[in-house]
Amino acid sequence: MTAAQNVIALEQAVQWHLVCETNDLVTNSGVCALVDSQQVALFCLKIKGETQVFAISNYDPIGKANVLYRGLLGSIGGAPVVASPLYKEHYFLETGLCKEHDDVFVTAYPVKVEGEKVFVGI
Amino acid sequence: MTSLDSKTQIVVVGNGMVGHHFVEQLHQSDANVEITVLCGESRLAYDRVYLSSFFSGASADDLALTTPAQYAEWGVNVVTNALVTDIDRDNNKVTTSEGQVFSYDKLVLATGSYPFVPPIPGNDQEHCLVYRTIDDLLAIEASAAVSKVGVVVGGGLLGLEAANALKQAGLDTHVVEFAPQLMAVQLDQAGGNVLKDKIEALGVTVHTQKATQTIEAGDTCRYKMVFADGTALETDMILFSAGIRPSDQLGRKSALTLGERGGIIIDNHCVTSDPNIYAVGECALWDNKIFGLVAPGYTMARTAVSHITGGDAEFAGADMSTKLKLMGVEVGSIGDAHERTEGALSYTYLNQPEGVYKKLVVDSEQKLVLGAVLVGDTSDYDTLLQYALNSIELPEHPESLILPSSDAAPALGADALPDTASICSCLNVTKGDIVSAIEGGCCSVGDVKGETKASTGCGGCAALLKNVVDSELEKRGVEVSKAICEHFNHTRQELFHIVKVNGIRTFDELLEQHGEGLGCEICKPAVGSILASVYNDYILKASHLPLQDTNDIYLGNMQKDGTYSVVPRVPGGEITPEKLILLGEVAKEYNLYTKITGGQRIDLFGARVEQLPDIWEKLVAGGFETGHAYAKALRTVKSCVGSTWCRYGVQDSVGTAIDLENRYKGLRAPHKIKFAVSGCTRECAEAQSKDIGVIATEQGWNLYVCGNGGMKPRHADLFATDLDTETLIKYIDRVLMFYVKTADRLQRTSVWMDNLEGGLAYLQDVVVNDVLGINEELEAQMDAVVDAYQCEWKTTIKDPESRKRFRQFVNSSASDTNIQFVSERGQVRPATEAEKVAGKDQFIPVSMV
Numbered sequence A: 001m002t003a004a005q006n007v008i009a010l011e012q013a014v015q016w017h018l019v020c021e022t023n024d025l026v027t028n029s030g031v032c033a034l035v036d037s038q039q040v041a042l043f044c045l046k047i048k049g050e051t052q053v054f055a056i057s058n059y060d061p062i063g064k065a066n067v068l069y070r071g072l073l074g075s076i077g078g079a080p081v082v083a084s085p086l087y088k089e090h091y092f093l094e095t096g097l098c099k100e101h102d103d104v105f106v107t108a109y110p111v112k113v114e115g116e117k118v119f120v121g122i
Numbered sequence B: 001m002t003s004l005d006s007k008t009q010i011v012v013v014g015n016g017m018v019g020h021h022f023v024e025q026l027h028q029s030d031a032n033v034e035i036t037v038l039c040g041e042s043r044l045a046y047d048r049v050y051l052s053s054f055f056s057g058a059s060a061d062d063l064a065l066t067t068p069a070q071y072a073e074w075g076v077n078v079v080t081n082a083l084v085t086d087i088d089r090d091n092n093k094v095t096t097s098e099g100q101v102f103s104y105d106k107l108v109l110a111t112g113s114y115p116f117v118p119p120i121p122g123n124d125q126e127h128c129l130v131y132r133t134i135d136d137l138l139a140i141e142a143s144a145a146v147s148k149v150g151v152v153v154g155g156g157l158l159g160l161e162a163a164n165a166l167k168q169a170g171l172d173t174h175v176v177e178f179a180p181q182l183m184a185v186q187l188d189q190a191g192g193n194v195l196k197d198k199i200e201a202l203g204v205t206v207h208t209q210k211a212t213q214t215i216e217a218g219d220t221c222r223y224k225m226v227f228a229d230g231t232a233l234e235t236d237m238i239l240f241s242a243g244i245r246p247s248d249q250l251g252r253k254s255a256l257t258l259g260e261r262g263g264i265i266i267d268n269h270c271v272t273s274d275p276n277i278y279a280v281g282e283c284a285l286w287d288n289k290i291f292g293l294v295a296p297g298y299t300m301a302r303t304a305v306s307h308i309t310g311g312d313a314e315f316a317g318a319d320m321s322t323k324l325k326l327m328g329v330e331v332g333s334i335g336d337a338h339e340r341t342e343g344a345l346s347y348t349y350l351n352q353p354e355g356v357y358k359k360l361v362v363d364s365e366q367k368l369v370l371g372a373v374l375v376g377d378t379s380d381y382d383t384l385l386q387y388a389l390n391s392i393e394l395p396e397h398p399e400s401l402i403l404p405s406s407d408a409a410p411a412l413g414a415d416a417l418p419d420t421a422s423i424c425s426c427l428n429v430t431k432g433d434i435v436s437a438i439e440g441g442c443c444s445v446g447d448v449k450g451e452t453k454a455s456t457g458c459g460g461c462a463a464l465l466k467n468v469v470d471s472e473l474e475k476r477g478v479e480v481s482k483a484i485c486e487h488f489n490h491t492r493q494e495l496f497h498i499v500k501v502n503g504i505r506t507f508d509e510l511l512e513q514h515g516e517g518l519g520c521e522i523c524k525p526a527v528g529s530i531l532a533s534v535y536n537d538y539i540l541k542a543s544h545l546p547l548q549d550t551n552d553i554y555l556g557n558m559q560k561d562g563t564y565s566v567v568p569r570v571p572g573g574e575i576t577p578e579k580l581i582l583l584g585e586v587a588k589e590y591n592l593y594t595k596i597t598g599g600q601r602i603d604l605f606g607a608r609v610e611q612l613p614d615i616w617e618k619l620v621a622g623g624f625e626t627g628h629a630y631a632k633a634l635r636t637v638k639s640c641v642g643s644t645w646c647r648y649g650v651q652d653s654v655g656t657a658i659d660l661e662n663r664y665k666g667l668r669a670p671h672k673i674k675f676a677v678s679g680c681t682r683e684c685a686e687a688q689s690k691d692i693g694v695i696a697t698e699q700g701w702n703l704y705v706c707g708n709g710g711m712k713p714r715h716a717d718l719f720a721t722d723l724d725t726e727t728l729i730k731y732i733d734r735v736l737m738f739y740v741k742t743a744d745r746l747q748r749t750s751v752w753m754d755n756l757e758g759g760l761a762y763l764q765d766v767v768v769n770d771v772l773g774i775n776e777e778l779e780a781q782m783d784a785v786v787d788a789y790q791c792e793w794k795t796t797i798k799d800p801e802s803r804k805r806f807r808q809f810v811n812s813s814a815s816d817t818n819i820q821f822v823s824e825r826g827q828v829r830p831a832t833e834a835e836k837v838a839g840k841d842q843f844i845p846v847s848m849v
């Protein structure tokens, strides 16, 4: 399993937290981890046979509830997204940007996977 | 005079629909101008045409046409609450009621009009209102809340819209009209009569030929209106909608030339009698006419912009044809509806039982359409309007244009229209404009809308626009896409077929062979539902789980705060006291809000995701099953008490409802399915508003199909009569399976039926006469689904791996602290954002289970 590519460069700047093991993740779906009282949504995607893990804040800024990890995953023009389960806005997993509203976004966190261990950088 | 280096100062008085359009057009012209907008209301321009949608839930923001931020971005200065009181024409200055002074090089008056209130003694009391602005609506809403009866004075277009608003607010509504008919401007007497019948059938009382003389204190209501003929009408509130008058006070005060009956006179360039002052919209009088519609106002705005920027556009009058829906009644009026042209001849069609009236007015040689009146059915409007506007020569039998579809009716396809044909009159877009947009690369209705702005005004041209775009695209060999989303180039029906024929069992398989990308929230649940309809596997099998909407994954409906509802199945609405007690006990233990639903069962709200398995464990142990309230599947089979107890019942409706609910529970479908069974013709279970309705007869059962009670109610169609129970079930099996196979994604049976070619007769042919020879297959498929049924909750709670899915956090047993409840009427409800900010002490502690 490899982590999302954009992560490596960031490695210096962030503090890594061990959040769970790979078998806690659900392929093509989401789970949620509590990191320093922050709710982080973790998504595990199988893209062309390769598995990638993404992390974004779990708080839906439009629905105002902690639900993003329960959204459906998919892609828009090839880029992976999650659709909020409340009102179906799409958030890009790589950047946290909202597709429907220019001024709305959620924090996207770097993820790395070492062996069975999954780390999130905050 | 403007000096060379300074910008021309443009001051616009009034920020209504037309004033705003002027600003937008002038901004887009890139002219070297500085624009100042003086807005008499407290808000910037909003869509008055859709004002009534405020009563069906639209907010002021939804109606807004612009925002302060957008004006700022355009560099437009805007002042709200700035009512202009004086124009100093000698010094080119205007003054507002607040005393602010603004200088102009060019002044544009876009002050619109105001509602005319007839001078009746007593017309100035608290609950005597008008209907023009958002503030008026707020006042109406407040008054309606403390009224039972409401009267609209004036039976024109706006009056009927206002009546609809009062009706929706739940008032006993009356319309009082001075003339002998409704909508006297647009319709002839016969059309007005048909409209009156239809509107009265909707529960609004219409009083024509009534002249109100005084408004006095009432005996049973707040007021009493006394009419000239000595009769009277009691009411709690009165809405005046007796016509509009141009807001021309500023013109009058500053001695601009006005029309005899008001209105600021303009020439073909929209210039008033002062060369530095323009007037546009409903305050302007052109050729002795006021135009009370938005499209001509927009044309005036564009004309004025053209003149200011050195162009040569001229205003040449406007077509006043209208098509609208008043309280669900379609009404259309084109051109010379009253046959005023010399030598005009007419054809009429009247279908009293169905409430349809159509009149076609033609010239003396029967070559051209001069006008038309349509009530109850406006499907011919687009065609007739195109004939009228483009002087298209009439076919040999002009009456065929308004007669119900006889084979002879020559349809005027999008192809037959000339390039000059006006498609969108609000934004002045012709067929030629659309063709060039398509040649310039637009390949969808959306693209064309963006490029030409067509259909962004009143929206009346949407269907015609789509026809033109589709036909032009098809001409160019572009296949008009019916694809479900960007990941599959197929319709739902095609995907169903592919899955079935190729024996595909997972989404990944289907995506790999027939799609691209990763899928999305549209195709995944659709395919999930197809797979479930075909195989009925456990819905949370690892390969299916990522396809399900959150509601299906967590087997509950997500509420606004991220908690879930718990809805156990109560077949037929019959429940034992033991089960009722258990529901109460579980609700108490987990502190859940409890409510009887509209579907004869009980909903427990506010369960946190991690509580769901424990709650369901207790419910399942007590004999409950999932109610599929979250699923596109069978929901409820409502029943009435039937022959067992009721003195009128002729069959056991409860028993049959329970049997039907148990047979079809778990059936996945394109959308949810609801049934009801009534024990006699009194129909206490409201079966005729359901997807499948069953009504007992002395001989057996009458079967109704494709009804709907939700967003767009549809009366179910009587499908077959006096069936025995076995045939009843056979027919339902076939109807449902045929629906599951052929309907579009998220298409209820009602919409499916409306789109089914051949309609009810065809469905009867398929199901009763087996014309497609598929009945055996349909029944076998249903049997397979019925046999494969399992309660998803029962399966889930037994499997530790599945239960893991219900943890809030993978790495902690904490709860989501953002979920907070307060108490209301003795139960919990989600705390509002404001309450959350205000402090935690008032919260109900969440039980930690």
Ligand code: SRM
Pocket (backbone or CB within 6 Å): B557, B558, B559, B565, B566, B567, B595, B596, B597, B598, B599, B600, B601, B602, B603, B629, B635, B636, B672, B674, B689, B690, B707, B708, B709, B710, B711, B712, B748
């Ligand atoms: C709970 C209930 C209201 C109540 O307090 O009574 C309800 C609640 C919801 N309804 Fe309903 N409807 C409820 C009876 C109805 C009825 C009445 C009936 O079933 O007899 C109707 C009209 C009948 C019909 O469907 O034809 C109804 C027409 C709708 C519609 C419009 C459907 C349509 O095609 O027009 C929606 C929206 C949709 O499904 O897309 C909807 C959607 C919803 C949703 C799912 C909205 C949402 O996404 O949150 C609500 C979630 C409920 C929950 O969390 O459990 N609900 N809803 C009723 C549950 C009945 C049950 O026991 O399962």
Ligand SMILES: Cc1cc2nc3c(=O)[nH]c(=O)nc-3n(C[C@H](O)[C@H](O)[C@H](O)COP(=O)(O)OP(=O)(O)OC[C@H]3O[C@@H](n4cnc5c(N)ncnc54)[C@H](O)[C@@H]3O)c2cc1C
Pocket (backbone or CB within 6 Å): B013, B014, B015, B016, B017, B018, B019, B020, B038, B039, B040, B041, B048, B049, B050, B051, B052, B082, B083, B084, B085, B110, B111, B112, B113, B131, B132, B133, B158, B161, B247, B250, B280, B281, B282, B283, B291, B292, B293, B294, B295, B297, B324, B458
């Ligand atoms: C309920 C309703 C439904 C309608 N439905 C339709 C429809 O279906 N189709 C259609 O074509 N048309 C419809 N109309 C008509 C359409 O809304 C008008 O034609 C259009 O709004 C006219 O625009 P306007 O800018 O000329 O006037 P308005 O929109 O009335 O704007 C004038 C503005 O000027 C302001 N003002 C006035 N005097 C001053 C002053 N001295 N200083 C500063 N500001 C001032 C007013 O406060 C107002 O905000 C409807 C109207 C109503 C009320």
Ligand code: SF4
Pocket (backbone or CB within 6 Å): none
């Ligand atoms: S009508 Fe139905 S969907 Fe709308 S708020 Fe009520 S329960 Fe929810």
Ligand code: FES
Pocket (backbone or CB within 6 Å): B423, B424, B425, B426, B427, B454, B455, B456, B457, B458, B459, B460, B461, B462
């Ligand atoms: S005709 Fe009004 S939007 Fe096109």
